[in-house]
Amino acid sequence: MQNIIKNLIQKNKTKIILAVLDGLGGLPINGRTELETALTPNLDGLAKVSACGLHMPVGYGITPGSGPGHLGIFGYDPVECMIGRGILEALGLGMEVRKTDVAVRCNYATIKDGIIIDRRAGRIPTDYNRKLTDKLQQEIKRIDDVEIIFAAGMEHRIAVVMRFPEALEPGSADVEDTDPQKEGMPPLAPRPNTDNAEKVAVVAAKFIERTHQVLKEEEKANYLMMRGFSGTPHIPTFEDAFGLKALAIATYPMYRGLAKIVAMDTPPLEGSVEDQVKFMEAKFDAYDFFFLHVKKIDSYGEDGNFDGKAARIEEFDELLPRIMALNPDVLVITGDHSTPAIMRGHSWHPVPVLLKSPYVYGGLCAAFSERECTKGELGIFPAVNLMPLVLANALRLKKFGA
Amino acid sequence: MQNIIKNLIQKNKTKIILAVLDGLGGLPINGRTELETALTPNLDGLAKVSACGLHMPVGYGITPGSGPGHLGIFGYDPVECMIGRGILEALGLGMEVRKTDVAVRCNYATIKDGIIIDRRAGRIPTDYNRKLTDKLQQEIKRIDDVEIIFAAGMEHRIAVVMRFPEALEPGSADVEDTDPQKEGMPPLAPRPNTDNAEKVAVVAAKFIERTHQVLKEEEKANYLMMRGFSGTPHIPTFEDAFGLKALAIATYPMYRGLAKIVAMDTPPLEGSVEDQVKFMEAKFDAYDFFFLHVKKIDSYGEDGNFDGKAARIEEFDELLPRIMALNPDVLVITGDHSTPAIMRGHSWHPVPVLLKSPYVYGGLCAAFSERECTKGELGIFPAVNLMPLVLANALRLKKFGA
Numbered sequence: 028m029q030n031i032i033k034n035l036i037q038k039n040k041t042k043i044i045l046a047v048l049d050g051l052g053g054l055p056i057n058g059r060t061e062l063e064t065a066l067t068p069n070l071d072g073l074a075k076v077s078a079c080g081l082h083m084p085v086g087y088g089i090t091p092g093s094g095p096g097h098l099g100i101f102g103y104d105p106v107e108c109m110i111g112r113g114i115l116e117a118l119g120l121g122m123e124v125r126k127t128d129v130a131v132r133c134n135y136a137t138i139k140d141g142i143i144i145d146r147r148a149g150r151i152p153t154d155y156n157r158k159l160t161d162k163l164q165q166e167i168k169r170i171d172d173v174e175i176i177f178a179a180g181m182e183h184r185i186a187v188v189m190r191f192p193e194a195l196e197p198g199s200a201d202v203e204d205t206d207p208q209k210e211g212m213p214p215l216a217p218r219p220n221t222d223n224a225e226k227v228a229v230v231a232a233k234f235i236e237r238t239h240q241v242l243k244e245e246e247k248a249n250y251l252m253m254r255g256f257s258g259t260p261h262i263p264t265f266e267d268a269f270g271l272k273a274l275a276i277a278t279y280p281m282y283r284g285l286a287k288i289v290a291m292d293t294p295p296l297e298g299s300v301e302d303q304v305k306f307m308e309a310k311f312d313a314y315d316f317f318f319l320h321v322k323k324i325d326s327y328g329e330d331g332n333f334d335g336k337a338a339r340i341e342e343f344d345e346l347l348p349r350i351m352a353l354n355p356d357v358l359v360i361t362g363d364h365s366t367p368a369i370m371r372g373h374s375w376h377p378v379p380v381l382l383k384s385p386y387v388y389g390g391l392c393a394a395f396s397e398r399e400c401t402k403g404e405l406g407i408f409p410a411v412n413l414m415p416l417v418l419a420n421a422l423r424l425k426k427f428g429a
Numbered sequence: 430m431q432n433i434i435k436n437l438i439q440k441n442k443t444k445i446i447l448a449v450l451d452g453l454g455g456l457p458i459n460g461r462t463e464l465e466t467a468l469t470p471n472l473d474g475l476a477k478v479s480a481c482g483l484h485m486p487v488g489y490g491i492t493p494g495s496g497p498g499h500l501g502i503f504g505y506d507p508v509e510c511m512i513g514r515g516i517l518e519a520l521g522l523g524m525e526v527r528k529t530d531v532a533v534r535c536n537y538a539t540i541k542d543g544i545i546i547d548r549r550a551g552r553i554p555t556d557y558n559r560k561l562t563d564k565l566q567q568e569i570k571r572i573d574d575v576e577i578i579f580a581a582g583m584e585h586r587i588a589v590v591m592r593f594p595e596a597l598e599p600g601s602a603d604v605e606d607t608d609p610q611k612e613g614m615p616p617l618a619p620r621p622n623t624d625n626a627e628k629v630a631v632v633a634a635k636f637i638e639r640t641h642q643v644l645k646e647e648e649k650a651n652y653l654m655m656r657g658f659s660g661t662p663h664i665p666t667f668e669d670a671f672g673l674k675a676l677a678i679a680t681y682p683m684y685r686g687l688a689k690i691v692a693m694d695t696p697p698l699e700g701s702v703e704d705q706v707k708f709m710e711a712k713f714d715a716y717d718f719f720f721l722h723v724k725k726i727d728s729y730g731e732d733g734n735f736d737g738k739a740a741r742i743e744e745f746d747e748l749l750p751r752i753m754a755l756n757p758d759v760l761v762i763t764g765d766h767s768t769p770a771i772m773r774g775h776s777w778h779p780v781p782v783l784l785k786s787p788y789v790y791g792g793l794c795a796a797f798s799e800r801e802c803t804k805g806e807l808g809i810f811p812a813v814n815l816m817p818l819v820l821a822n823a824l825r826l827k828k829f830g831a
Contacts, residue, residue: 386771426774429496429512
């Protein structure tokens with residue numbers, strides 16, 4: 028179906044806003060979900076005149092990570108276009124990843140006589156991790172013609188980007204983890220699973236040796252194990268796929284990184300959701316498509332803070348009139364996945380969607396909520412179909428067949 | 430899925446009526462769609478006791494042409510079974526197309542010293558086109574062993590059917606357009622893209638030469654350019670696919686042509702919708718399946734005539750008791766696509782479906798409309814699944830598996 032869409036794309040002057048309220052969907056406590064609890068007169072009013080429904084990020088019963096959650100609503104099949112663990116780790120730490128790069132999650136570990144005796148190096152403090160990682164970066168800037176970039180994570184975790192001089196072929200990052208997943212075992216070799224992966228495996232082997240030389244006097248964190256070797260997915264850019272010049276308005280590195288993977292413009296940005304809306308106002312003439320990412324709703328869900336999550340939804344609701352004042356041709360408000368506070372994490376539940384354009388029925392939902400959206404004209408649909416619907420409502424798809 | 434259906438087919442004496450109200454779906458003006466505005470007591474009464482829902486002709490956001498729109502509700506995957514431009518053009522002009530045929534859209538053009546100087550020959554009047562096309566037909570009846578059949582279209586457009594002595598292999602019509610799409614260029618050669626297409630390309634080259642000889646003294650329309658070479662799709666007949674002896678009751682050539690492509694019986698027919706219903710009454714004993722095509726609803730939608738479209742729906746509603754009086758085992762009322770008057774053309778919106786049989790719940794929809802159908806027991810489903818539902822309700826599908 029994606030090939031069909033590609034052949035139907037036509038350009039025009041329409042403006043599209045996609046507001047992603049991260050982790051929007053929830054579950055009831057005392058009969059009401061977070062979204063049903065929040066006072067959201069603006070969202071509710073808009074839902075009454077919009078096409079509503081729920082999108083299913085990946086499939087029935089499948090709880091998506093942030094990668095598949097976003098790729099789906101960006102119009103990419105989240106199963107075909109997997110984003111590797113290493114890449115996600117690197118993006119989450121604010122690292123840039125390019126088509127030349129292989130990203131890896133590493134663990135500080137303790138090794139003795141060639142045997143792993145602690146896979147997490149006693150969960151060293153994050154501060155100490157930072158100190159060690161700075162030292163590694165100072166000592167190791169290149170391996171052969173490959174630039175090496177480190178970023179400290181939490182406790183024993185660290186991300187590494189290997190930047191090769193040229194764009195990598197598919198399969199280049201297909202290298203086996205070196206973590207044996209068990210203590211009392213030697214680390215594994217970074218074995219290449221394809222011919223294309225051989226040069227990455229060679230750099231990895233040298234990386235392990237070089238980092239061990241730097242760390243070997245450490246009492247605990249004297250070794251690095253490598254996991255989740257991954258390159259950027261070989262997918263078309265958002266502009267190539269949909270003919271849209273897109274701006275990502277996100278304050279968290281992970282989501283800017285996801286937008287960068289599909290080559291949206293992703294300027295660094297800090298501040299409140301209001302600051303994000305201000306930024307969109309300032310840039311509204313310069314782009315066709317605006318991906319506005321609102322993070323905090325998910326964060327409170329992850330913390331199990333039901334009322335906090337509802338309050339963050341209300342905060343967005345207060346800003347909605349400013350977004351509507353931009354008068355986009357198509358406005359979509361949804362989430363990338365559900366994060367019910369009672370589950371303290373992502374869930375498989377489909378996510379409310381509201382789509383406003385001149386070409387909807389409306390009049391089917393009394394409010395914007397999980398339950399009201401089940402009554403909407405869009406039904407429950409795979410997330411990957413959101414973009415075709417958006418493009419159609421922006422009159423950016425030609426007729427199929429005569 | 431189609432293979433499974435094929436293996437489950439069983440025959441019986443049930444009668445099925447599929448009424449296709451062309452372009453049925455619409456969008457609201459002042460809060461009501463065309464279908465919601467029309468006074469349709471019979472449709473509304475039937476919707477209350479029927480299985481209702483909406484079918485999606487091709488996919489989310491995809492606006493179907495008449496070809497994919499009809500193939501889908503006939504039970505053929507509209508993406509796999511594309512009907513070529515030349516075939517559609519020929520069908521629309523009332524030409525017959527057979528398995529031996531390649532159909533082509535041609536343009537009268539102006540050529541000078543081997544260069545196209547007007548791709549549309551100054552948009553010659555349709556009358557003059559007819560005169561020229563008659564002359565071509567008189568002069569050119571065959572090229573080698575291939576019969577050549579001309580039909581004048583509007584202004585500079587004409588359709589040509591090349592009737593070969595034997596059924597054509599797949600890929601035979603895969604010949605490049607000769608229209609360079611730009612003036613100031615020479616016409617292109619009819620280049621074959623497959624081995625099977627070589628004989629068609631040879632006939633096309635001779636056709637270009639022969640027609641130019643006939644036209645060369647014309648001031649403007651002195652040349653024919655060829656586009657959209659296409660053969661009939663290689664798909665099973667309706668009877669082979671579903672075990673149904675089918676009658677098409679359509680007054681417009683395009684829709685008779687689409688029915689002929691799946692080998693329904695398609696007698697020529699003129700007159701009002703009432704005349705069509707009369708015809709169905711007269712033939713009701715002789716067939717299992719009746720495809721009743723009601724065109725005018727779409728025509729008014731295409732013209733942006735909201736009230737006219739609503740009035741044509743009312744006209745059908747008045748005839749509905751006569752259709753119900755035939756007491757079909759399964760009665761389906763739907764459209765091939767939506768044609769909202771406010772869009773003056775086809776759209777991507779799913780299309781209301783009403784299915785009456787003894788094996789439905791009913792009681793979910795208060796009326797037959799886009800919005801009421803969202804509450805129905807069939808949900809929103811791909812058009813290609815309509816025929817399996819129809820067959821099941823006609824008890825014409827065996828159990829799958831033990």
